[in-house]
Amino acid sequence: MFQIRFHGRGGQGVVTAAEMLSVAAFLEGRHAQAFPSFGSERTGAPVVSFCRIDDKEIRTREPILVPDALIVQDPTLFHSMDVFQGLPDTGYVLINTTADYEALHIAATMARFAPGHAHTVPASDIARTHVGRPLPNAALLGGFAAVTGQIHMDSVTEAIRRTFPGAVGEANVRAAWAAYEHCRT
Numbered sequence: 001m002f003q004i005r006f007h008g009r010g011g012q013g014v015v016t017a018a019e020m021l022s023v024a025a026f027l028e029g030r031h032a033q034a035f036p037s038f039g040s041e042r043t044g045a046p047v048v049s050f051c052r053i054d055d056k057e058i059r060t061r062e063p064i065l066v067p068d069a070l071i072v073q074d075p076t077l078f079h080s081m082d083v084f085q086g087l088p089d090t091g092y093v094l095i096n097t098t099a100d101y102e103a104l105h106i107a108a109t110m111a112r113f114a115p116g117h118a119h120t121v122p123a124s125d126i127a128r129t130h131v132g133r134p135l136p137n138a139a140l141l142g143g144f145a146a147v148t149g150q151i152h153m154d155s156v157t158e159a160i161r162r163t164f165p166g167a168v169g170e171a172n173v174r175a176a177w178a179a180y181e182h183c184r185t
Contacts, residue, residue: 008073013137018049024155142176146183
């Protein structure tokens with residue numbers, strides 16, 4: 001089972017990102033589940049969402065305490081909570097930022113991860129360019145596909161199109177591909 005924990009703030013599409021990732025897994029014939037964990041349900045409040053992907057039925061329903069991957073949609077959360085809690089050194093990290101690890105004050109933490117397992121991607125900037133709004137969720141799914149290899153981009157793009165039909169979906173697909181290419185280079 002591959003377990004992903006998303007960290008962000010209300011209004012950034014954290015819950016939608018986990019749901020789209022689970023749809024992408026279903027499209028590949030895999031089992032998946034996605035569910036959120038809310039504090040106060042308001043824009044800007046910290047939000048955690050979870051996604052599990054497996055080749056067999058998933059029976060557990062607990063929050064993910066030991067994730068295989070973290071997707072951090074808002075790096076300001078590093079100052080208010082331990083987003084890395086439970087993530088092993090073999091885990092994957094994808095952070096929505098243009099800053100480097102030193103500027104984020106997480107360089108020592110990031111040094112423990114295997115080469116190629118930790119990436120930053122300017123997902124909000126990519127979304128602003130392609131979607132017209134700084135909503136990083138779809139772009140980060142493209143980055144996730146590139147970094148982990150757990151899901152194919154064709155499945156990610158179809159999940160995005162099913163969630164956001166029409167022009168909005170196509171704009172988010174372009175953002176996902178841009179983040180995918182960013183993480184591959």
